[in-house]
Amino acid sequence: MGVLIVVCSRPGRPAIVAERLRSAALRLAPPEMPLREPLLLETAGVVAAVANPTDEGVWLHDNEDPPGGDTPGGGAAVGGLFGDNGSWWHAKSAAPEGTYALARWDAHVVELVADICGSRTIWYALTQDVFLASTSQRALVMLLGSFELLPEATACFLSSGTLGPTVSWDARIRRVPPDARAVLDRGSWRVTVHETVPEFGSATGENEVEVGHLREAIATTCGDLNLDLERWVLPLSGGHDSRTILAFLVQNGSRPRCVTWTTRASLRNPLSDASIARVLARRYHVEHELLYLDASRDGLETTLQRFVAANEGRNDEIAGYLDGFALWRDLALAGVQGIIRGDEPFGLHRRRMSVDDGRRHVGGATPDDYPEGHPLHSLELARPSWPARLQKSPQEQLSDYCHRLSQQGFLPTVLAGLAGPKALYLETVNPLASRLIVRTARLLPPKLRDHARAYQRIVDGLNPFVPYSRFASTLPVPDLLVQPDLLELCVRELVSPAMQRILAGDGPLHVLTAMSSATGERRDVRTFLKALTREASDALPTRLAVELAPPWRGPESLPAAKLAFRALLASRTVSLFEEDAWALAGSAQ
Numbered sequence: 001m002g003v004l005i006v007v008c009s010r011p012g013r014p015a016i017v018a019e020r021l022r023s024a025a026l027r028l029a030p031p032e033m034p035l036r037e038p039l040l041l042e043t044a045g046v047v048a049a050v051a052n053p054t055d056e057g058v059w060l061h062d063n064e065d066p067p068g069g070d071t072p073g074g075g076a077a078v079g080g081l082f083g084d085n086g087s088w089w090h091a092k093s094a095a096p097e098g099t100y101a102l103a104r105w106d107a108h109v110v111e112l113v114a115d116i117c118g119s120r121t122i123w124y125a126l127t128q129d130v131f132l133a134s135t136s137q138r139a140l141v142m143l144l145g146s147f148e149l150l151p152e153a154t155a156c157f158l159s160s161g162t163l164g165p166t167v168s169w170d171a172r173i174r175r176v177p178p179d180a181r182a183v184l185d186r187g188s189w190r191v192t193v194h195e196t197v198p199e200f201g202s203a204t205g206e207n208e209v210e211v212g213h214l215r216e217a218i219a220t221t222c223g224d225l226n227l228d229l230e231r232w233v234l235p236l237s238g239g240h241d242s243r244t245i246l247a248f249l250v251q252n253g254s255r256p257r258c259v260t261w262t263t264r265a266s267l268r269n270p271l272s273d274a275s276i277a278r279v280l281a282r283r284y285h286v287e288h289e290l291l292y293l294d295a296s297r298d299g300l301e302t303t304l305q306r307f308v309a310a311n312e313g314r315n316d317e318i319a320g321y322l323d324g325f326a327l328w329r330d331l332a333l334a335g336v337q338g339i340i341r342g343d344e345p346f347g348l349h350r351r352r353m354s355v356d357d358g359r360r361h362v363g364g365a366t367p368d369d370y371p372e373g374h375p376l377h378s379l380e381l382a383r384p385s386w387p388a389r390l391q392k393s394p395q396e397q398l399s400d401y402c403h404r405l406s407q408q409g410f411l412p413t414v415l416a417g418l419a420g421p422k423a424l425y426l427e428t429v430n431p432l433a434s435r436l437i438v439r440t441a442r443l444l445p446p447k448l449r450d451h452a453r454a455y456q457r458i459v460d461g462l463n464p465f466v467p468y469s470r471f472a473s474t475l476p477v478p479d480l481l482v483q484p485d486l487l488e489l490c491v492r493e494l495v496s497p498a499m500q501r502i503l504a505g506d507g508p509l510h511v512l513t514a515m516s517s518a519t520g521e522r523r524d525v526r527t528f529l530k531a532l533t534r535e536a537s538d539a540l541p542t543r544l545a546v547e548l549a550p551p552w553r554g555p556e557s558l559p560a561a562k563l564a565f566r567a568l569l570a571s572r573t574v575s576l577f578e579e580d581a582w583a584l585a586g587s588a589q
Contacts, residue, residue, distance in 0.1 A: 002039075002058045002078040003028055003051035003423055004122075006103040006133040007143065008110045010189055011045075013129040016143065018047050020584060024142040025051030027583050030306065030424045032329055043074035045186075046105045050078060051139070056228060056337045057427030061089040063106075073106030078135065079120050080429030083224035095181075097224070099430040101135045110184040116196075117345055117433045118178030118412030119419070125172045126191050131184045135423065137168055137312050138580050147581040148172060149574060151382040153313070154502050155366065158566050159376060159384075159558075161316040162363035165413045166387050169313050169577055177389065178412045195389065198407065200400045201443040210444050211454045217440040218458070221431050222248035229256045231337040236260050236288065238276025238469025240459045241342030245431055247462045250284050256340065261291045261320065261327055262473035273473040279466055291331075293474060296324030300485050304572065310424050313573035314417035316566050319474045321421060328425035338427030343415045345438050346452035347406040355392050358402055362390070362409030375514040375560060379507045399446045407438060481561040490564040491515075493571050502570045511567060514560035 005025060009015040018040050025038035028051045039050040043064040050058050059077040066072060075089025079100030088096040089104045091111045096102070101120035102113040112122050112133050124133040125140050132140050141147050150171040156164040168175060176182045180195040222245060229249070236242045236258040249256055258281050262274035267290075269275060274290060281288030296303045303324040310325065311318075331339075353361060360369060364386055367376040390409050392401045411433060419428050431437075441449065448454040480486060493499060494508040503511065 002053040002427065003136045003139065004076060004078045004101050004103065004134060005049045005051065005136070005139045005143075006046065006076060006105075006110070006112075007048075008046045008105065008131040008184065008186065010129050010131075011186070016047065016130060018042050018049070020143065021047055021049040023584055024139050025049050027142065027580070028052065028136060028138060028424060030310065030325065030329075032306075032325070033332065033425065041074060041076060044072045044105060044107055046074065046110060048074070048076040048103065050076065051136075052424050054337045054427045056231065057429070059088070059100075059102075063089060071106040071108070073104065075102070075104035077102040079115075079427070080225060080227070080431075082221060082226060082431075082434060095179075095435070097221075097435050099428075099433050103133055108186055110186065112176050112182040114176040114178055114180050114412075115433070116179045116435045116438045117343075117407050117430075118176070118180075119343060119416055119430045119433050120428075121412065121416050121420070122176040122182070123168060123173050124176065124182055124191070125170075125174070126184070126189075127172075128189075131189075131191070133182075137170065137173060138309075138577065140173055141170055141577050141580045142584050144170075144172065145581060145584065147574075147577045149501065149577075152384040154570055155381040156363065156384050157313060157316075157570050158379070158381065158563060159367055159369070160360070160363045160365040161566060162413055162417055163314060164363045164384055165390060165409050167384065169573065178408050198404055198442055200403065200449075201445055203445045204447070205445055206447050206453070207445065210448055211457055214437070214440050214444065214454050215458050217434075217437045218244065218432070219248050219251060221434040221437055223252040225340075225429065225431060227340070227429070228337070229254050231335060232256065232340055233331065233336055233338075234258045234340045235342070236277040236280060237273040237342075237473075238271070238280070238467075239273070239342075240455070240468065241344045241432060242277075243280055243463065243466075244344075244455075244459050245340060245342055246280065246284055246286070250286070255284070255286045258286050258288045259291050259331075260288070260473065261293050263293055266471070266473035269471055271467065271470040273469045273471070276467065276469040280463065283463060283466060291327050293320065293323050293327065296322060296326065298324050300489065304489070304568075307421065308569065308572045308576055310421040311417075311573075312420065313570065314420045315414070316562075316569055317418060318569075319480060322480070325421075325425065328422055332425045336426060338429065339422070341419065341428055341430045342432060343411060343419075343430045344432040344455070345407045345411055346432075346441055346455040347403040347449060353402050353405075355398075355401070358392075358405045358409070359386060359390075362405055363413045364390075364409075370558065374558070375510050375563060376558070378510040379503055380505070397446070399450055403442070403449055481559070481565060486565065487515075487561065490561070490568045493568045494564060496571075498575055499567065499571050501574055502567055508567075511560065511564050515564055517560075 007016045036052050039053045041048045041060045061075045063073045077100050081096050081098040085096040091104050091106050099115050099119040101122045148171040152167050153169045182193050184191050234256040260274050260277040266272040266274045499508050
């Protein structure tokens with residue numbers, strides 16, 4: 001996907017010129033890829049750039065000299081604008097349909113628009129001189145010319161493996177919430193965030209007519225993608241979401257090219273993603289290619305560098321990139337423009353969460369969630385706050401709250417973060433997260449929303465004789481964490497002076513001590529039973545697994561090796577931000 005960068009300088013202050021944005025955009029480019037010249041747009045006192053642009057999925061509109069006395073301005077977006085998107089570049093007009101990051105402006109305002117589920121994160125910063133926005137934290141740090149570490153970011157990342165739903169690595173950077181607009185008044189030089197409060201249906205029953213409305217919304221969205229499907233690929237797994245998109249694309253007369261990334265060992269498991277995906281591809285008579293996640297020939301150190309640069313500290317999910325991003329590089333070099341992701345907003349397919357479980361599920365785990373004696377408690381980390389917009393109101397039903405967390409917490413925090421590392425290689429769209437589908441799903445009766453029943457009925461009816469996969473086709477994280485070369489890198493980073501920015505004082509020593517005492521990963525009875533239950537439920541039908549799985553409470557296990565790996569990633573990320581802060585020194589403002 002293209003990386004969007006937008007700059008508006010305050011009247012009477014030094015302006016940031018387009019060449020500076022170009023320099024920032026070029027620095028974001030992965031060195032193993034042929035260089036893509038950034039796209040630039042300068043109109044109405046605003047400069048926009050798109051780094052690493054693809055031929056599709058990039059939208060620029062110059063409204064500098066509009067007919068009919070319209071206000072001069074412009075707009076820039078990356079992602080997918082579905083169907084008839086109208087005058088999407090007009091500030092204060094209705095948000096277009098699609099999944100995107102969008103900026104638009106005129107002489108009075110600059111408006112940042114997030115789609116209904118925040119599937120593309122927009123970061124922004126306001127100083128006395130300039131307003132900056134981008135889908136990349138790194139780009140903002142470059143243009144700010146300095147880096148101010150936010151302690152809460154370290155706490156969030158070590159506790160949950162994500163940045164949580166609100167913080168960034170730099171204390172000055174904010175993010176636009178899902179289904180919201182951040183509007184800069186260019187006169188008063190103030191930013192106001194306008195959020196949309198989601199509305200959920202309260203009707204009782206399980207009306208099949210309502211299921212039909214959801215089915216129609218999915219069909220309509222898949223028919224309105226505005227994509228050249230010969231240049232896009234659908235990552236096909238054995239789960240619910242990609243098979244739904246495949247079925248409805250075929251229903252609309254399209255036969256997308258499908259790919260599945262896998263390890264070779266997974267192909268021997270008949271219930272793995274790769275095995276089930278091959279069955280689905282044959283069923284729908286579509287082209288299907290297996291892409292193997294072999295270890296990078298460039299070594300683990302290079303793989304880590306590429307992951308840190310592309311991921312920007314959003315999460316610790318490196319398992320799908322152990323090939324050093326060779327999979328994504330090769331797709332881009334083959335002319336693929338982007339991927340059609342299956343991120344969906346229908347909520348939990350299994351047991352309903354408690355309020356605290358919901359917070360942890362969307363990246364809100366803190367050190368206080370872990371049992372006494374866990375090494376996190378010895379690190380003197382900051383305590384991140386939980387945003388008011390994601391708290392359960394007294395009048396809100398728990399079912400509605402869980403679904404709201406899925407759409408406004410999990411998707412913009414976890415799933416948007418997972419899409420981030422692909423940003424420098426390919427474009428991305430998320431049809432199941434369209435405004436039409438999300439609003440239709442919200443109006444379903446609660447019984448049809450619980451456990452995603454309406455969606456499940458639709459998917460079950462598509463291929464009743466093709467089972468769902470029960471096992472992923474990527475390398476399990478526990479297998480990665482015991483590799484000697486990775487453990488060696490973690491230890492070296494923990495004892496380096498750079499680690500003091502992440503873990504001050506004796507923090508690194510506490511993590512090293514925990515690693516040495518956890519040799520063999522000794523597990524208590526509760527953790528052992530929890531692991532066994534999870535493994536058993538993976539092989540059961542979903543509805544049966546819901547009934548049998550005990551309602552364990554608390555965060556997922558965080559072994560010492562995984563904590564050390566998160567510390568390694570955090571330290572490398574901060575080092576990169578510090579380098580970025582000086583990268584444009586001496587270039588023209």
